[in-house]
Amino acid sequence: MPRELTQNRIQKIWIPSKDDKPSMPRIPHGGPHLANPPTVIVMVGLPARGKTYISRKLTRYLNWIGIPTKVFNVGEYRREAVKHFSSYDFFKSDNEDAVKIRQQCALAALRDVKIYLTEEEGQVAVFDATNTTRERRDIILEFGAENGFKIFFIESVCEDPNVIACNILEVKVSCPDYQDCNKTDAVEDFKKRIECYRVNYQPLDPDQYDRNLSFIKVIDVGRRFLVNRIQDHIQSRIVYYLMNIHVQPRSIYLCRHGESQHNLQGRLGGDSGLSTRGRKFAGALADFVEEQNLQDLKVWTSQLRRSIQTAEALNVPYEQWKGLNEIDAGVCEEMTYEEVRERFPEEFALRDQDKYYYRYPSGESYQDLVQRVEPLIMELERQENVLVICHQAVMRCLLAYFLDKSADEMPYLKCPLHTVLKLTPVAYGCKVESIFLNVEAVNTHRDRPEEVKRGPSTLIRRNSVTPLTSPEPNKKPRIEGLDDPTIREVTPAQLTLCSTTHTTLALSTQHWLSEACLT
Amino acid sequence: MRGASRSKNTQILDKRVCMTNCPTLIVTVGLPARGKTYISKKLTRYLNWIDVPTKEFNVGQYRRECVKIYKSFEFFRPDNEEGLKIRKQCALAALNDVRQFLTDEGGQVAVFDATNTTRERRETIIRFAEQNGFKVFFVESVCEDPDVIAENIVQVKLGSPDYTHCNTEEAVADFMKRIKCYENSYQPLDEELDRDLSFIKIIDVGRRYLVNRVQDHIQSRIVYYLMNIHITPRSIYLCRHGESDLNVKGRIGGDSGLSARGKQFADALGQFIQSQNISDLKVWTSQMKRTIQTAEAVGVTYEQWKALNEIDAGVCEELMYEEIQLKFPLEFALRDQDKYRYRYPKGESYEDLVQRLEPVIMELERQENVLVICHQAVMRCLLAYFLDKTAEELPYLKCPLHTVLKLTPVAYGCKVESVCLKVEAVNTHRDRPTNVDVSRQAEEALLTVPDHQ
Numbered sequence: 013m014p015r016e017l018t019q020n021r022i023q024k025i026w027i028p029s030k031d032d033k034p035s036m037p038r039i040p041h042g043g044p045h046l047a048n049p050p051t052v053i054v055m056v057g058l059p060a061r062g063k064t065y066i067s068r069k070l071t072r073y074l075n076w077i078g079i080p081t082k083v084f085n086v087g088e089y090r091r092e093a094v095k096h097f098s099s100y101d102f103f104k105s106d107n108e109d110a111v112k113i114r115q116q117c118a119l120a121a122l123r124d125v126k127i128y129l130t131e132e133e134g135q136v137a138v139f140d141a142t143n144t145t146r147e148r149r150d151i152i153l154e155f156g157a158e159n160g161f162k163i164f165f166i167e168s169v170c171e172d173p174n175v176i177a178c179n180i181l182e183v184k185v186s187c188p189d190y191q192d193c194n195k196t197d198a199v200e201d202f203k204k205r206i207e208c209y210r211v212n213y214q215p216l217d218p219d220q221y222d223r224n225l226s227f228i229k230v231i232d233v234g235r236r237f238l239v240n241r242i243q244d245h246i247q248s249r250i251v252y253y254l255m256n257i258h259v260q261p262r263s264i265y266l267c268r269h270g271e272s273q274h275n276l277q278g279r280l281g282g283d284s285g286l287s288t289r290g291r292k293f294a295g296a297l298a299d300f301v302e303e304q305n306l307q308d309l310k311v312w313t314s315q316l317r318r319s320i321q322t323a324e325a326l327n328v329p330y331e332q333w334k335g336l337n338e339i340d341a342g343v344c345e346e347m348t349y350e351e352v353r354e355r356f357p358e359e360f361a362l363r364d365q366d367k368y369y370y371r372y373p374s375g376e377s378y379q380d381l382v383q384r385v386e387p388l389i390m391e392l393e394r395q396e397n398v399l400v401i402c403h404q405a406v407m408r409c410l411l412a413y414f415l416d417k418s419a420d421e422m423p424y425l426k427c428p429l430h431t432v433l434k435l436t437p438v439a440y441g442c443k444v445e446s447i448f449l450n451v452e453a454v455n456t457h458r459d460r461p462e463e464v465k466r467g468p469s470t471l472i473r474r475n476s477v478t479p480l481t482s483p484e485p486n487k488k489p490r491i492e493g494l495d496d497p498t499i500r501e502v503t504p505a506q507l508t509l510c511s512t513t514h515t516t517l518a519l520s521t522q523h524w525l526s527e528a529c530l531t
Numbered sequence: 532m533r534g535a536s537r538s539k540n541t542q543i544l545d546k547r548v549c550m551t552n553c554p555t556l557i558v559t560v561g562l563p564a565r566g567k568t569y570i571s572k573k574l575t576r577y578l579n580w581i582d583v584p585t586k587e588f589n590v591g592q593y594r595r596e597c598v599k600i601y602k603s604f605e606f607f608r609p610d611n612e613e614g615l616k617i618r619k620q621c622a623l624a625a626l627n628d629v630r631q632f633l634t635d636e637g638g639q640v641a642v643f644d645a646t647n648t649t650r651e652r653r654e655t656i657i658r659f660a661e662q663n664g665f666k667v668f669f670v671e672s673v674c675e676d677p678d679v680i681a682e683n684i685v686q687v688k689l690g691s692p693d694y695t696h697c698n699t700e701e702a703v704a705d706f707m708k709r710i711k712c713y714e715n716s717y718q719p720l721d722e723e724l725d726r727d728l729s730f731i732k733i734i735d736v737g738r739r740y741l742v743n744r745v746q747d748h749i750q751s752r753i754v755y756y757l758m759n760i761h762i763t764p765r766s767i768y769l770c771r772h773g774e775s776d777l778n779v780k781g782r783i784g785g786d787s788g789l790s791a792r793g794k795q796f797a798d799a800l801g802q803f804i805q806s807q808n809i810s811d812l813k814v815w816t817s818q819m820k821r822t823i824q825t826a827e828a829v830g831v832t833y834e835q836w837k838a839l840n841e842i843d844a845g846v847c848e849e850l851m852y853e854e855i856q857l858k859f860p861l862e863f864a865l866r867d868q869d870k871y872r873y874r875y876p877k878g879e880s881y882e883d884l885v886q887r888l889e890p891v892i893m894e895l896e897r898q899e900n901v902l903v904i905c906h907q908a909v910m911r912c913l914l915a916y917f918l919d920k921t922a923e924e925l926p927y928l929k930c931p932l933h934t935v936l937k938l939t940p941v942a943y944g945c946k947v948e949s950v951c952l953k954v955e956a957v958n959t960h961r962d963r964p965t966n967v968d969v970s971r972q973a974e975e976a977l978l979t980v981p982d983h984q
Contacts, residue, residue, distance in 0.1 A: 017823060017824060019820075025835065026818065026823045236722070236741070236743045236744070237743075238739070238740070239739065239741075242758065245894065255754065256751055383837070383838075
């Protein structure tokens with residue numbers, strides 16, 4: 013006897029009715045075939061090869077498409093354990109104490125990986141460390157086998173001295189390890205640090221030793237890739253993503269169409285044209301674009317009249333994307349909020365309850381938008397300078413991707429009319445400049461209402477497209493032995509002394525450190 | 532879609548991202564029986580389906596035109612001067628046709644399918660491309676697994692025109708010698724020597740890939756596609772939801788439930804699936820009630836895809852064709868004029884559908900046995916992909932209710948078995964009427980509307 017179906021009120025998804033709860037089988041929404049069992053992505057590579065850059069970017073992407081992902085950066089664990097970094101000597105392979113600490117940090121991180129994937133509903137964990145020896149990788153493989161996790165390696169190989177120098181300047185010099193050093197010294201020390209690893213570096217070997225592992229080798233910042241044994245959908249998506257990202261400096265400009273007739277009337281959706289002020293904005297946008305003096309700017313619009321009219325004023329070629337159309341408000345299209353509240357009071361309330369998941373009857377939700385907009389994100393990653401002229405909800409989705417905002421925050425991000433957001437990738441994140449083009453417009457932003465009664469959680473979240481902000485890396489020192497109050501004696505030979513070229517680093521006598529130092 | 536005509540206007544404001552400003556020449560590389568033609572044809576089919584005009588040029592075909600009767604592998608011996616001369620001429624003839632396709636006929640991608648195993652031959656092609664402003668992307672297939680090669684020979688070589696007069700053993704023996712002729716002079720793409728070329732090297736049928744210098748969007752898409760396809764035997768089952776209440780009334784779209792007969796079909800489908808004894812069957816539905824109800828009866832876990840929802844008929848949702856003719860006679864005529872590109876006001880077109888379904892196709896390629904319970908327009912789009920139908924044909928493909936299509940990849944194409952599950956249902960197929968002029972009479976427009984309540 014087939015089960016009766018009901019449509020859950022917020023997401024408008026048909027599920028077999030069984031009291032209130034969505035019953036078995038779990039019905040994933042939007043993107044099925046997601047990572048099960050959980051996957052551990054393992055970074056491999058010498059320092060300054062972009063491992064953390066890749067880890068964080070990939071994590072941001074996976075969270076945005078709804079796959080709970082978290083980075084576990086072993087360097088962070090090390091910085092917790094070893095409060096003060098003195099020099100590269102810590103990384104010498106013959107520094108037994110340091111080797112021990114580093115090993116323990118790695119194990120602590122793996123322990124946290126396990127907790128995240130088994131108890132905290134994580135689906136992908138990114139294990140960000142050098143993992144340059146077979147020995148270390150074998151430990152991880154064993155860990156994966158014991159716990160039923162899939163393992164996928166991402167190795168970054170690069171010998172271009174310019175790229176490496178650039179990396180060091182962008183992200184290493186400002187790292188906590190070097191906060192008390194001047195730039196030149198930091199760079200020098202870091203280079204020596206790299207050499208410590210290089211001696212024992214065993215790259216992934218697709219022909220023999222590692223031929224049965226699943227991995228991608230990224231060579232020379234994406235000039236070449238070697239892909240071995242992709243096991244499943246998520247690995248395939250990860251590979252596709254990695255092959256599309258680049259590190260060329262560029263900027264992405266996001267803005268909405270100029271103020272429209274419907275905006276003036278407070279109406280949702282529709283396909284109206286620009287108001288007088290909207291046209292003025294389009295002109296101002298044209299001036300702005302000229303001033304930016306960009307090499308090669310691509311301009312993208314939706315297929316709705318108001319965004320195309322805006323682009324027309326720029327007098328440059330532009331491309332229309334249906335995927336950039338505003339969220340479909342279904343039966344509420346072209347109504348004002350008051351009319352919605354009058355005619356569909358229940359829907360109005362439900363939307364405020366959970367604006368991200370809420371789907372307009374016969375329309376879309378923010379969750380649907382993310383799925384629709386994903387190919388555009390992929391293409392944006394491939395491109396260089398792009399101006400995207402879109403709509404409020406769409407812009408919020410795109411912004412959430414670039415600024416790592418969660419599903420909860422996304423529908424309330426402020427994207428006012430007549431304001432351009434200039435996003436420039438920098439270090440591990442994105443710099444945002446907000447430029448108001450000085451043409452007045454109505455405010456279309458509705459804040460999250462204060463008293464919102466959240467109903468029982470009948471939402472289908474598992475495997476659904478739910479952007480999560482990438483979680484903060486674990487900062488707690490959970491390294492066995494290091495919390496041990498019995499402090500190991502540090503022999504005088506191991507006490508930190510700084511060379512005269514270094515600023516004196518504070519010696520902490522409470523933590524046991526074994527940091528050899530520059531002589 | 533292949534054959535879809537574009538007016539000058541739509542070309543300027545192209546809805547799709549500009550894939551290539553200059554056309555792309557894909558060049559296969561590899562010994563015989565390494566899957567080059569399989570890849571060429573499949574890739575061509577995929578690119579055409581996503582609206583990138585693509586054509587393959589198989590040099591072997593040119594050779595068969597030229598040398599009417601194939602005698603033996605001796606033709607391919609590296610010291611056979613006559614043979615070499617003819618083969619070179621065939622390659623040049625093919626390149627000439629490539630040029631015509633890409634420059635004069637609006638083609639965007641040409642797939643040059645030949646062994647191209649020597650650096651010298653590849654240099655010729657690269658020079659040709661440079662002269663004409665084409666980008667070049669190599670697709671090399673490297674495989675030394677004797678089982679795979681043997682299977683290839685059996686599946687596609689034995690049936691080739693070259694061997695119509697041979698028995699199996701003779702054909703296989705000859706073909707193996709043919710491969711030998713190429714082996715000595717084979718210069719695979721090299722990480723060092725060819726480091727400035729754009730290519731993908733496919734190793735052991737997709738176990739490993741080496742990707743070098745992807746230049747643009749279309750090459751990136753091609754690489755992604757090639758990394759997702761596989762050749763493990765499997766079947767894809769396509770069907771529509773059971774007959775719905777709106778179907779019975781002759782209304783389009785909406786989100787109604789199953790009629791009594793629709794429920795019967797759902798049960799029959801459940802039984803059919805059981806009888807097929809499929810290992811590891813994935814079941815996919817849309818997010819519309821009627822497909823989910825159908826899946827519920829099959830009794831296995833299923834996944835809902837919003838992307839599989841029926842085409843959005845916008846202002847025409849839940850109307851009968853008679854009502855559409857009444858309220859929107861102009862729209863109705865326009866739709867008949869170009870059913871593939873026509874977009875319902877506030878709705879979608881088949882063209883939009885294809886774009887929305889592309890991730891579904893990509894995932895279908897990754898999967899093995901799948902049953903897709905969807906809708907008429909959606910099923911037409913999916914079917915057009917598997918059976919290589921043009922934009923003209925797509926909107927008129929016959930996808931009746933209560934019928935399951937079982938698609939099984941075989942050789943270079945797809946075998947289709949149509950299984951009618953013997954539960955009566957209304958016909959929802961509307962043929963293209965003879966008169967598509969906007970000035971036509973209502974009766975002419977409604978001539979082909981199927982019966983309903």
